[in-house]
Amino acid sequence: MPMAVDAENFYSERAKKMRASEIRELLKLTQEKDIISFAGGLPNPLTFPVEELKEITRKVLEEHGSMALQYGTTEGYIKFREAIAARMKRWGVNCTAENVIITGGSQEALDLISKVFLDPGDYVIVGAPSYLGGLNAFRAFEANMITVPLDENGMRMDLLEEKLKEARKKGLRVKFIYTIPTFQNPAGVTLNEERRRCMIDLAEEYDVLVVEDNPYGELRYEGDDVNAVKAYDNDGRVIYLGTFSKILAPGLRMAFMIADDPLYRKIIIAKQSEDLCTATFNQYVAYEFMKNGLLDKHIQSIIKMYSVKRRIMLDSLDEYFPKDAWWSRPKGGMFCWAVLPEKVNTVKIFPKALKKKVAYIVGSAFFANGGGENTMRLNFTHPTDELIVEGVKRLSEVIKEELKG
Ligand SMILES: Cc1ncc(COP(=O)(O)O)c(C=O)c1O
Known part of the structure; x- marks a missing residue:
């Protein structure tokens, strides 16, 4: 040795x-x-x-083998992106395929966002508590965290305002608010509609971005659906993250970001050097699963x-x-x-x-x-x-x- x-x-x-x-x-x-x-x-x-995926996998190889096994664009498979954009209407988000980036899990999206927006010493506002994988992604880029407590209706907006005010007074560079607004990990709580609007108002007032991470929103057992925070976005400051990990299979590592220009373009440039493109084959498989109504x-x-x-x-x-x-x-x-x-x-x-x-x-x-x-x-x-x-x-x-x- x-x-x-x-x-x-x-x-x-x-x-x-x-x-x-x-x-x-x-x-x-x-x-x-x-x-x-x-x-x-x-x-x-x-x-x-498993059975459905066996069939779909065979179909993808037979009908799209030459494309599905090839490199794809950094943005992702266009039909898949179109289907995702159409699905976002359910949460009140108006977007097109041009706003969708396919990522290898939302974890990649969190890493990309950190890479694009965080310099050492920048601040991110996170829930107390918040998703550990998110915190670790921000920490890896040497950001500091400002924490805002949650209650049974999600992040406390009065305290968010207080923290933003304090950060402005101290001259801290706050880049974004990281929120998991629906069935939060780890707390299980959901940000109510009034607070979603309020979060946007505060983000505009203090000029910070919002990163909305929503892996669990489709798994609702009670009550009515709520609009995404992104639905209230007036000027392209919310980046929305969705994933197929909890509604299909995490092993596919299929997820997506919704962003507006110019943030969208910059994230694509960052992704080019990260992985060139997300696994093309898995995108075809996930798209076929969506397309045939199997996903719902x-x-x-x-x-x-x-x-x-x-x-x-x-x-x-x-x-x-x-x-x-x-x-x-x-x-x-x-x-x-x-x-x-x-x-x-x-x-x-x-x-x-x-x-x-x-x-x-x-x-x-x-x-x-x-x-x-x-x-x-x-x-x-x-x-x-x-x-x-x-x-x-x-x-x-x-x-x-x-x-x-
Ligand atoms: C809030 C949150 N964001 C992101 C992720 C990562 O998801 P993915 O499997 O899409 O990378 C998880 C996984 O548990 C999560 O709970």
């Missing part, structure tokens, strides 16, 4: 600051076979449309399965969790968020939960600037119905023991 190189000599200043996420380490512990895990953010594999039917079947699981999770929490805990009652998506009495530290009780063969994600991981030590995220889409009940029961025992001690 050759001696290992002294890697530190070679890393960029940026890479030196990158840290492995603690969450990944904790997640490894949750993957033992007999653990009931509320930790992951995974769709339930029973929803994957498929989403209905996912909703059927997940809405039962959500009900079971909420009923179990009602039955077993301590009464002085609070948890969100998500009308869609994949997560419940629990806020426990202050004295329960969810990092500290994590090993005790593992001993009882149940796992969750510690909530503090989702707070960019600290806090949330008494919170946890619970995924309800992955475990079986029976194991959701059993898992919540075990978790409640751990929490109640801690409260007693």
Whole structure:
């Protein structure tokens, strides 16, 4: 074996600051076979449309092989982009294929956005809590975060205004507000319409962009659809991210951004050097799935399965969790968020939960600037119905023991 190189000599200043996420380490512990895990953010594999995709894959190879296996344009397959633009009307967004960029997962979109808009020392406004993958993408480009607390109606607009005002006073360069407005990851809450309009008003007043990340909006189990924040965009300052990960299959890595010129053009230039184009073959497959009406039917079947699981999770929490805990009652998506009495530290009780063969994600991981030590995220889409009940029961025992001690 050759001696290992002294890697530190070679890393960029940026890479030196990158840290492995603690969450990944904790997640490894949750993957033992007999653990009931509320930790992951995974769709339930029973929803994957394997048979349909077998047929579509064959069809794509037979009918479009020479195109589907070739490099494509950086923007993406035009028919796919047209279909996506047409679908956006459901959320009140008027756009054309010329506004759509296909990306390899929304995670790539978050990286591209960071690359295009963030200089070291810039500020991003994020929810407290917010999606860890987003926070890590912004951190990788050496941005600082300003956090705004959420309540049961999503990000608090009074506090957003306060933070924007304060940042202006201090002369901080705030580039964008990062929001997951519908069935938020991790909190499960949804920004109401009034706040969506208000977010746009504030973004205009303080001249910042808005990055709207919406992986869960189509998974609604209760209530009426809401317009996207982008629907209220007056001057092309909102970049919208959608993905097929939660409504088709994350393994396809198919997602999209909606942006207006001139931001659109700049993002395309950045994407050219990132990956030339998103996997052409997968774009053809996802398009065929959409085109034949299979996607809408498929989403209905996912909703059927997940809405039962959500009900079971909420009923179990009602039955077993301590009464002085609070948890969100998500009308869609994949997560419940629990806020426990202050004295329960969810990092500290994590090993005790593992001993009882149940796992969750510690909530503090989702707070960019600290806090949330008494919170946890619970995924309800992955475990079986029976194991959701059993898992919540075990978790409640751990929490109640801690409260007693
Ligand atoms: C809020 C949010 N944004 C982005 C992503 C990444 O999605 P994708 O699989 O499209 O990269 C996730 C995945 O869980 C997410 O929850």
